[in-house]
Amino acid sequence: DVKVTQSSRYLVKRTGEKVFLECVQDMDHENMFWYRQDPGLGLRLIYFSYDVKMKEKGDIPEGYSVSREKKERFSLILESASTNQTSMYLCASSSNIAGGPSDTQYFGPGTRLTVL
Amino acid sequence: AQSVTQLGSHVSVSEGALVLLRCNYSSSVPPYLFWYVQYPNQGLQLLLKYTTGATLVKGINGFEAEFKKSETSFHLTKPSAHMSDAAEYFCAVSAETSGSRLTFGEGTQLTVNP
Numbered sequence: 508d509v510k511v512t513q514s515s516r517y518l519v520k521r522t523g524e525k526v527f528l529e530c531v532q533d534m535d536h537e538n539m540f541w542y543r544q545d546p547g548l549g550l551r552l553i554y555f556s557y558d559v560k561m562k563e564k565g566d567i568p569e570g571y572s573v574s575r576e577k578k579e580r581f582s583l584i585l586e587s588a589s590t591n592q593t594s595m596y597l598c599a600s601s602s603n604i605a606g607g608p609s610d611t612q613y614f615g616p617g618t619r620l621t622v623l
Numbered sequence: 624a625q626s627v628t629q630l631g632s633h634v635s636v637s638e639g640a641l642v643l644l645r646c647n648y649s650s651s652v653p654p655y656l657f658w659y660v661q662y663p664n665q666g667l668q669l670l671l672k673y674t675t676g677a678t679l680v681k682g683i684n685g686f687e688a689e690f691k692k693s694e695t696s697f698h699l700t701k702p703s704a705h706m707s708d709a710a711e712y713f714c715a716v717s718a719e720t721s722g723s724r725l726t727f728g729e730g731t732q733l734t735v736n737p
Contacts, residue, residue, distance in 0.1 A: 511666070538723045540723075542727075547632060547729055547730075548729060549629075549713060549727040549728050549729040549730050550667075550713065550725075550727040551727075552724060552725075552726075555723070555724065557722075557723065565724070597666055597667070599666075599667075601723055603723070607717075607719075607722045607723045608655045608717040608718055608719055608721060608722060608723065609655045609672065609674040609717070610723055611657075611669050611672065612667075612669075612723075612725060613668075614659075614666030614667040614668065615666050616664070616665055616666045617665075617666055
């Protein structure tokens with residue numbers, strides 16, 4: 508079974524702090540994704556990566572950055588956390604075996620971040 | 624670009640009743656369509672997906688969905704609801720032009736009453 512793990516289930520930070528959310532997958536997947544989940548808005552893509560050291564902006568990249576130094580690990584960084592970044596953050600991974608758009612994404616359990 | 628609309632943010636059914644969760648999509652190119660489920664305090668997991676071929680797709684836990692191009696719909700159904708089906712359900716779309724990116728709908732919270 509594919510396993511995607513996230514470093515924390517719950518996180519509380521203060522405004523202005525630098526926040527790191529870590530995601531690790533164990534299936535040698537090429538693609539990794541960071542989403543933000545808010546009630547009534549579904550999942551919105553923040554950033555994704557299709558290879559080591561490669562990254563692409565998603566729909567809501569403002570206020571976030573990412574790092575992918577190793578294939579299995581994809582980090583989301585909040586340079587200066589703000590209260591409007593309080594949310595559930597979900598990481599996902601997928602392979603490119605089927606060619607991209609039909610690939611299944613596998614999700615981690617999520618990190619619920621509260622910024623005070 | 625693709626988009627998804629899920630009609631009804633909350634759906635409530637009785638145990639044993641039909642489950643129908645509605646999803647309409649917009650795409651200028653042939654879509655790939657997905658339904659994911661999120662149980663409480665968990666990440667999302669795939670229920671089923673449509674890529675090409677047969678338009679009626681069967682998934683896990685007795686769910687199925689039918690791709691109707693003329694109606695731009697991909698509604699999710701289950702003949703008989705079980706208490707364990709209570710969860711949030713997300714419809715998503717991708718296409719060749721979007722690569723591996725998925726666009727998700729707003730989600731539908733399913734409640735199953737005894």
